Amino acid sequence: MIEIRNLHATVDGKEILKGIDLTIGPGEVHAIMGPNGSGKSTLSYVLAGRDGYEVTKGSVSFYGEDLLAMEPEERAAAGLFLAFQYPVEIPGVANMTFLKSALNAMRKHRGEGDLDAMQFLKLVREKTRSLNMTDEMLKRAVNVGFSGGEKKRNETLQMAVLEPKFAILDETDSGLDIDALKIVADGVNALRSPERSMLVITHYQRLLNYIVPDHVHVLAHGRIQRSGGKELALELEQKGYKDFGVEEAA
Amino acid sequence: MAATHETVEQVRALAEQKYKYGFTTDIDAETAPKGLNEDIIRFISAKKEEPEWLLQWRLRAFEAWKTMQEPHWPKLDYGPIDYQDAYYYAAPKLKNKPKSLDEVDPELLRTYEKLGIPLKEQAILAGVEGTEGQAPAIAVDAVFDSVSVATTYKAKLEEMGIIFCAISEAVHKCPELVQKYLGSVVPYTDNFFATLNSAAFTDGSFVYIPKGVRCPMELSTYFRINQANTGQFERTLIIADEGSYVSYLEGCTAPQRDENQLHAAVVELVALDNATIKYSTVQNWYPGDANGVGGIYNFVTKRGACRGVNSKISWTQVETGSAITWKYPSCILQGDNSVGEFYSVAITNNRQQADTGTKMIHIGKNTRSTIVSKGISAGRAQQTYRGLVKILPRAEGARNHTQCDSLLIGDQCGAHTVPYIESRNRSARVEHEATTAKISEDQLFYCRQRGLSEEDAVSLIVNGFCKEVLKELPMEFAVEAQKLVGISLEGSVG
Ligand SMILES: Nc1ncnc2c1ncn2[C@@H]1O[C@H](COP(=O)(O)OP(=O)(O)OP(=O)(O)O)[C@@H](O)[C@H]1O
Ligand SMILES: [Mg+2]
Secondary structure, eight states: OEEEEEEEEEETTEEEEEEEEEEEOTTOEEEEEOOTTSSHHHHHHHHHTOTTEEEEEEEEEETTEEGGGSOHHHHHHHTEEEEOSSOOOEEEEEHHHHHHHHHHHHHHHTTOOOOOHHHHHHHHHHHHHHTTOOHHHHHSEETTTOOHHHHHHHHHHHHHHHOOSEEEEESTTTTOOHHHHHHHHHHHHHHOBTTBEEEEEOSOHHHHHHSOOSEEEEEETTEEEEEEOTHHHHHHHHHTTGGGTOOOOO | OHHHHHHHHHHHTOOOOOOTTOOOOOOOEEEOOSSOOHHHHHHHHHHTTOOHHHHHHHHHHHHHHHTOOOOOOSSOOOOOOOGGGSBSOEEEOOSSOOSSGGGSOHHHHHHHHHTTOTHHHHHHHHTTTTOTTSOOOEEEEEEETTEEEEESSHHHHHTTTOEEEEHHHHHHHSHHHHHHHTTSSSOTTSOHHHHHHHHHOOBOEEEEEOTTOBOSSEEEEEEEOOSTTBOBOBEEEEEEOTTOEEEEEEEEEOOOOSSEEEEOOEEEEEEOTTOEEEEEEEEOOOOOOTTSOSEEEEEEEEEEEEOSTTOEEEEEEEEOOOSEEEEOOEEEEOSTTOEEEEEEEEEEOTTOEEEEEEEEEEOSTTOEEEEEEEEEEOTTOEEEEEEEEEEOTTOTTOEEEEEEEEEESSSSOEEEEEEEEEEOOTTOEEEEEEEEEEOOHHHHHHHHHTTOOHHHHHHHHHHHHTHHHHTTSOHHHHHHHHHHHHHHTTTSOO
16 A cells, blocks of 8 residues: 655755645556646656655655655665656666666565576566567667667566566556557556556556556646546546646647 | 765765775795895895896896886876885795695685685685596686795696796796797886886796697686785786687785885787787775775786787776776787787776776787777776877778777766877778766666665666676676676765
8 A cells, every 4th residue: 555645845946746645555556647747757756766856745655664764775675666757778788687686686675585597587588578579678788779669668577577566657658659558558457466556657548448547646736636537537638638727738 | 956966975975995805914924125226136036046137137127217217197196106115025934835735825825715716716726636627717826925826727737838837937947938028028128117027026927828729728817915015016928829829817906004005017918920818807906995095006017919910919907906007908919910909997986096098009911909998987086098009101901999988976086088099001990989978867766766776786887888898808707807896886876
């Protein structure tokens, strides 16, 4: 259970989140939609503990623990995963090496031993195949020279390997072609379980046809303005965000 | 930005770097009186029972040295060095020169064990008499202060005609080779530090690979400075005869001491027709503490001569130690179609300073050189890449490619690139690329979000940055070097 209470956060002294309240139960999938610049990515960074995103008020409880008191890597080890809107390139570090370091770091936090090379290879091969990715992508440097869609797929692969308790997907659908969208959505759905919750940030109702959310929220001006079921996404698609005091783009 | 500022703060609050090799060995040593003069040189020469020509060579070097000035062109900042306040000879007291490993003082053996010369080597060291038949991977020459204390696998190599021993021993064993090649690549008048070395060198390794022989194992020298106030002046000479191949590794450490210690080595490589020498260094001398107190002053002259056609010399270095590093492993590409390579990772943290690079001198036709330099600076360290690519008129069709990348951690450190290019042949192609980057907050956060600690993240990112160079290291050293990269940057963030 993730409980966000009256969360306020500033970036460079500017208040971006102005009192977010959100409770996500085990196994639930919540979608957040909202105009550009409304604070969606900011919320995901604050939850993941990024430097420079300062919480000025409020609290976040993560399965009973004070999430905000933890270092980013501790949050990751506790089971929080963020699929980045803009995945980062790490030149010279093979995707495979990165995945292995990440998985073993998590296992260490949890007091488990390293997976041996064979076990790891088996695990990764399985996940790669289910996401229709090639082994060649595992040998390449993390996200370097990946197309926009490949980067998003790579985020999904990491999630599948790390098996988090709570995954935040920040526009994982952006940049995916129609087939890729389906593959990634299938990958995400395969991870749905009664213990695993998700927060799916998207601009497109289309994704929610594949990953059907339990709740949809509208974030605007740093606050959740409205919450509803999956039909809210359809309504937004038709009406846009003008009801929330946001001008339609010219 | 707030985040950047925080990182800077963290860098400022640098934890003292943990140097694992900072212990001293309690062993009886014989030292010559402090300072350098003719008598000391005669003393060293007599200790080694050297022939007259070598003594005279030393003395000529000493005469030359007295007229020379320490170079001041490097971008290095250090106080004056009192050359008369150091010991030029220190040797562990040995009753008899040990003939095999089991005669070596156990205290010395324990030292090398503690240094963790890669475990595989240890197994080999220990297994010299026992594990016969098992394919050995590395033969080791261990140099402790001024003397070589043990060389493994000598006999086995001798069966193939390979000579691998202390240079002081080679002087007796194969005097004509030593006399022919010593100083033939780095003359005794070459530069202040090389000249000092020529006058005062105490020991080092000698390698000769006969015609057509491919050396079946890695040869390796492990240098250890133990004695306080002692300079180490080792001299290495490697000769690869026609059509031969050798891969050679060099490792070094020193105890943690508050005063600076001088290390002025000379390495000469000679590759004849169709011969290849691969020379790898993992340099981890004590770098001094976080405030720049103590550490080794490392002034080294390394040069290889590709004398024969199609010969090749490849330098790979991972430089993480020393308070000061002054070092330009170079290649003289004399033989037609000869190849020179320089792959370098230099890491400076805290107050370390390094002025390092290479020289590629193209003399023969169709000579090719590749330079890949990766410099990483953290803390308040300063680092300079200084490289010279010189194409002489006869070097028709010569080619060089230089890639020079710097990575900065924090904003108190500096990276400088000084490439010199002199081309006197129009058909030559010389390419130079340089980049400077910082470890980005984005990369660090991305790694930490995936569960890596900040230090592991830095180590991973830096290892990625150095990958092109690290992959050139022999397998046995690559893993060690990767770890070292992480350790050297401990405390650079977080
Ligand atoms: N470092 C920063 N300095 C100043 N403003 C910032 C900074 N980072 C984010 N912001 C601002 O915070 C606001 C929220 O940004 P955020 O990235 O959370 O929006 P978003 O809802 O994810 O938008 P999008 O749909 O375009 O991804 C924006 O107005 C953005 O310009
Ligand atoms: Mg966003």
